[in-house]
Amino acid sequence: MLAAIEALLPEAVAWRRDFHAHPELSFAEHRTAARVAELLRGFDCDVVETGWSGTGVVAVINGKGPGRRIGLRADMDALPISEASGLEFASEVPGVMHACGHDGHTAMLLAAAKYLAGSRDFAGQAVLIFQPGEEAGGGARAMLAEGFLARYPLDEVYALHNMPGLAVGAYASRPGPIMAAADMFSIEITGRGGHAAQPHLALDPVMIAGHVLVALQTVVARNVDPLKPAVLAVSTVASDGSGACVVPGRVVLTGTVRTFEVSVQDLVEDRLRAVVLGIAQAHGGEAVVDYLRDAPATVNDAACVAHALAVARGLSGVVEGDVAPMMVSEDFSEFLNRVPGAFMFVGNGDGALLHHPAYAFNDAGLPYGAAWLAGMVEARG
Numbered sequence: 001m002l003a004a005i006e007a008l009l010p011e012a013v014a015w016r017r018d019f020h021a022h023p024e025l026s027f028a029e030h031r032t033a034a035r036v037a038e039l040l041r042g043f044d045c046d047v048v049e050t051g052w053s054g055t056g057v058v059a060v061i062n063g064k065g066p067g068r069r070i071g072l073r074a075d076m077d078a079l080p081i082s083e084a085s086g087l088e089f090a091s092e093v094p095g096v097m098h099a100c101g102h103d104g105h106t107a108m109l110l111a112a113a114k115y116l117a118g119s120r121d122f123a124g125q126a127v128l129i130f131q132p133g134e135e136a137g138g139g140a141r142a143m144l145a146e147g148f149l150a151r152y153p154l155d156e157v158y159a160l161h162n163m164p165g166l167a168v169g170a171y172a173s174r175p176g177p178i179m180a181a182a183d184m185f186s187i188e189i190t191g192r193g194g195h196a197a198q199p200h201l202a203l204d205p206v207m208i209a210g211h212v213l214v215a216l217q218t219v220v221a222r223n224v225d226p227l228k229p230a231v232l233a234v235s236t237v238a239s240d241g242s243g244a245c246v247v248p249g250r251v252v253l254t255g256t257v258r259t260f261e262v263s264v265q266d267l268v269e270d271r272l273r274a275v276v277l278g279i280a281q282a283h284g285g286e287a288v289v290d291y292l293r294d295a296p297a298t299v300n301d302a303a304c305v306a307h308a309l310a311v312a313r314g315l316s317g318v319v320e321g322d323v324a325p326m327m328v329s330e331d332f333s334e335f336l337n338r339v340p341g342a343f344m345f346v347g348n349g350d351g352a353l354l355h356h357p358a359y360a361f362n363d364a365g366l367p368y369g370a371a372w373l374a375g376m377v378e379a380r381g
Contacts, residue, residue: 067124
């Protein structure tokens with residue numbers, strides 16, 4: 001099967017590079033979705049539907065007889081990053097770049113679709129999900145809220161992501177949690193502006209924010225069981241001040257929390273709120289905490305990941321079955337919260353990391369991703 005997929009490589013590379021040169025942000029993947037739908041119809045898929053959550057595309061390929069309905073998902077959106085890869089097919093859209101390889105994931109699933117539609121050497125149905133809005137979060141949740149599973153009640157669902165640093169042709173996954181839940185928070189601290197030379201007449205929110213910033217570092221260090229992973233990171237601090245001699249009236253801090261267990265997630269959110277509100281009150285200021293639970297933890301079903309690893313071992317001699325969990329997140333978790341399935345990492349070779357301006361998807365990895373996706377349908381249909 002890998003040989004048959006490799007025969008599609010020139011086409012897949014052309015699709016991928018076209019997507020790369022014309023990246024689109026979350027929920028704005030109009031050109032990408034139109035091209036995906038056009039190709040799927042050309043492959044003679046049995047069903048091609050557009051418009052899921054605006055730009056999502058779903059296709060169905062029927063096998064030779066009754067069997068399971070297996071979902072395969074790829075993400076299509078790009079990032080608000082200015083490309084610095086130097087590639088001849090680099091982004092033609094200023095400030096937008098496929099810096100996470102979703103162009104490659106889309107091309108992988110298209111190649112799998114062409115192979116499956118041509119061979120039909122499986123039972124059941126393959127349901128191909130070209131999802132919008134993974135980077136901004138909410139794309140999977142939006143499709144599910146629109147009734148995707150009511151229309152296509154899946155038996156199992158699978159997805160993948162390229163991994164820089166993992167050799168091309170290698171695979172990595174694990175049973176249980178593989179990626180963290182992603183929460184986002186914004187803290188608005190309000191004081192009273194004034195002249196920096198007369199601090200006693202003002203109420204300095206910068207000083208309050210400083211205390212909050214330091215105290216938040218104790219939330220994980222002094223509240224969470226050290227054997228349970230958690231990250232709390234303040235990423236930005238901004239005030240409405242206009243100069244060195246001005247005490248601003250407001251400071252905003254933003255950041256993220258990453259956890260694997262809901263009990264730890266609850267604990268961190270509760271302690272964050274208590275610390276922020278308590279410090280602000282102690283200094284006479286006010287604080288408002290806006291806390292968003294963006295994507296749940298990505299948790300692989302043990303039986304499904306065993307099947308996923310077995311398919312990978314049929315394609316490669318380099319398969320890691322107990323890769324360390326990562327604190328990054330992935331909204332495929334929304335599907336896994338409702339349907340048994342697994343998430344797989346596929347090697348991208350050496351090079352810049354994901355979300356870096358110099359990141360470059362490795363086209364040599366396309367057949368391995370496509371073959372694994374198609375293989376999951378043949379093995380589990």
